[in-house]
Amino acid sequence: MIQFFKSIPFHMRSAVKSLVRHLVMTLSAASAVMVTLVLLAAFLMIAGNVSGFTNHIEDDIRIHAVLGEDIVSEEQLQTAKAEIEAIEGVKEAELSSKENELKLWIAEKGEIFSIYEGENNPLHNAFFVSVNDPDNIAAISEDIISLDIVDDAMYGGNSISQLISMLNTVRSGIIIFVGLLGFLAIFLISNTIKMGIYARTNEISIMRNVGATNSFIKTPFMIEGMIIGLLGSVLPCIGAYFGYSYLYKAMGGQLFSNVFAFQPINPFVFEIIGILVITGMLVGILGSFLSTTKYLHWKR
Amino acid sequence: MILLENVSKSFKNGVHALRDVNLYIEEGEFVYIIGPTGSGKSTLIKLLDGELIPSSGRVVVAGTDVGKLRHSKVPLYRRNIGVVFQDFRLLPELTVFENIAFALQVIGLDKVTIRRRVREILELVSLEDKAKSFPRELSGGQQQRATIGRAIANSPRVLIADEPTGNLDPEKSQEIMELLEKINQEENTTILMVTHDSNLVDMNKKRTIALEEGYIVADIQKGGYIHHD
Ligand SMILES: Nc1ncnc2c1ncn2[C@@H]1O[C@H](COP(=O)(O)OP(=O)(O)O)[C@@H](O)[C@H]1O
Numbered sequence: 001m002i003q004f005f006k007s008i009p010f011h012m013r014s015a016v017k018s019l020v021r022h023l024v025m026t027l028s029a030a031s032a033v034m035v036t037l038v039l040l041a042a043f044l045m046i047a048g049n050v051s052g053f054t055n056h057i058e059d060d061i062r063i064h065a066v067l068g069e070d071i072v073s074e075e076q077l078q079t080a081k082a083e084i085e086a087i088e089g090v091k092e093a094e095l096s097s098k099e100n101e102l103k104l105w106i107a108e109k110g111e112i113f114s115i116y117e118g119e120n121n122p123l124h125n126a127f128f129v130s131v132n133d134p135d136n137i138a139a140i141s142e143d144i145i146s147l148d149i150v151d152d153a154m155y156g157g158n159s160i161s162q163l164i165s166m167l168n169t170v171r172s173g174i175i176i177f178v179g180l181l182g183f184l185a186i187f188l189i190s191n192t193i194k195m196g197i198y199a200r201t202n203e204i205s206i207m208r209n210v211g212a213t214n215s216f217i218k219t220p221f222m223i224e225g226m227i228i229g230l231l232g233s234v235l236p237c238i239g240a241y242f243g244y245s246y247l248y249k250a251m252g253g254q255l256f257s258n259v260f261a262f263q264p265i266n267p268f269v270f271e272i273i274g275i276l277v278i279t280g281m282l283v284g285i286l287g288s289f290l291s292t293t294k295y296l297h298w299k300r
Numbered sequence: 301m302i303l304l305e306n307v308s309k310s311f312k313n314g315v316h317a318l319r320d321v322n323l324y325i326e327e328g329e330f331v332y333i334i335g336p337t338g339s340g341k342s343t344l345i346k347l348l349d350g351e352l353i354p355s356s357g358r359v360v361v362a363g364t365d366v367g368k369l370r371h372s373k374v375p376l377y378r379r380n381i382g383v384v385f386q387d388f389r390l391l392p393e394l395t396v397f398e399n400i401a402f403a404l405q406v407i408g409l410d411k412v413t414i415r416r417r418v419r420e421i422l423e424l425v426s427l428e429d430k431a432k433s434f435p436r437e438l439s440g441g442q443q444q445r446a447t448i449g450r451a452i453a454n455s456p457r458v459l460i461a462d463e464p465t466g467n468l469d470p471e472k473s474q475e476i477m478e479l480l481e482k483i484n485q486e487e488n489t490t491i492l493m494v495t496h497d498s499n500l501v502d503m504n505k506k507r508t509i510a511l512e513e514g515y516i517v518a519d520i521q522k523g524g525y526i527h528h529d
């Protein structure tokens with residue numbers, strides 16, 4: 001280990017020399033890393049915000065289940081609550097008494113309806129039903145309507161859940177792209193490193209000849225790959241920082257309404273930058289590991 | 301020090317480079333390996349330095365069964381043996397000093413040790429005044445002395461030289477010969493030298509092993525070249 005650290009200057013020199021010698025290859029491999037990371041950044045931004053959105057709007061996506069006229073006693077309400085909560089995917093059923101229902105009605109439709117307060121209240125008792133997964137809200141709503149005790153069930157937020165499922169689709173699409181581009185980047189890096197290896201076959205054969213270990217021979221190439229990965233991550237990181245900050249400020253930190261609050265710039269962008277840098281480095285190291293291992297194991 | 305037991309080596313193309321070779325070389329010996337082109341001399345060397353694995357039989361060097369070494373252990377084993385080739389293979393962009401130091405750097409020695417050892421080696425191979433020269437500024441004989449210096453820098457117990465004088469004139473060849481004898485005596489390094497040079501072998505008589513078509517056809521203690529009529 002101590003020997004390893006003493007050798008670092010040696011390895012750094014070899015790595016940088018080789019990168020400069022194969023500048024075109026280096027830049028093309030770094031660009032592949034760059035494109036991959038730009039997409040990865042987009043993915044992380046969408047994914048991070050969608051999961052935030054989902055948490056926020058869970059409350060908003062609730063089913064309003066209006067009970068039958070005859071469900072009035074405390075005992076009947078308890079049973080109704082139990083029946084609704086027994087449905088799969090239901091998180092919680094919260095009672096909204098007919099008095100409360102009227103208050104909401106008045107709040108929504110106007111003071112004029114206050115004449116119905118008291119004995120004349122024509123509304124029924126109801127439940128607000130929250131669900132575990134907004135995607136299933138339509139099916140759960142059907143299930144609730146089919147209960148005998150329930151007269152009607154409605155839910156809002158249809159367009160919201162559509163938006164979320166669309167964003168989820170975009171997110172899955174991007175991750176596939178990120179995967180494919182990641183492979184391309186690894187391939188290009190391993191090719192760049194291979195050029196470096198061939199340019200130095202003489203040096204490597206001497207190293208083998210005098211008993212340098214495989215890991216010693218590999219190290220400068222791994223550093224080389226890592227530097228390519230880091231080079232490729234510079235622009236995506238800068239882009240992620242300014243891009244997200246700009247979007248955040250331009251949209252006032254939210255999309256349409258505060259239901260869709262964006263993740264705050266700090267720490268969100270910095271977490272993304274961290275992930276980009278680490279991914280770039282790992283892609284670089286993996287690419288060079290593949291080509292050096294292949295080369296070194298081809299000969300004894 | 302070196303033991304070959306019933307060693308055969310054949311290649312995928314069907315060539316039998318070595319056939320049932322038995323050989324024992326003691327620590328500190330100086331041995332010539334002679335034979336016509338294609339008789340299996342280089343193959344024998346590659347078996348000794350772990351580059352090739354015998355098709356059958358056992359190759360044991362300094363207590364290590366070379367053919368059974370795992371790929372990752374070959375480098376550590378190789379620190380026990382120095383190999384010199386006919387083509388000099390110095391790194392052109394490094395000075396003589398740096399070329400010799402390189403061999404010690406890549407096995408992870410520290411700077412101070414490296415500097416001290418390289419000075420010793422330069423003196424041993426008589427290149428003190430060429431330390432800062434680049435390979436292209438040296439004569440063939442000087443270049444070969446530098447590669448020998450590099451091969452023995454980490455004090456290997458065995459030095460193998462594959463036609464080290466193949467590209468040199470007789471006078472320079474004799475110089476290399478004397479250097480190898482000096483290393484053999486001063487560092488007690490076991491030396492195997494493959495050669496074509498019948499004059500050299502006749503002038504510096506030593507144990508001589510003759511190969512022909514993969515067979516050992518002679519093993520003469522106080523050698524001299526074997527002349528065919
Ligand atoms: N890697 C190889 N693959 C196939 N044949 C080989 C290989 N190396 C050597 N040979 C053959 O083995 C025989 C012995 O070769 P070699 O050991 O190089 O002989 P020498 O060094 O005595 O000239 C030759 O016929 C050569 O063509």
Ligand SMILES: [Mg+2]
Pocket residue numbers: 341342
């Ligand atoms: Mg040969």
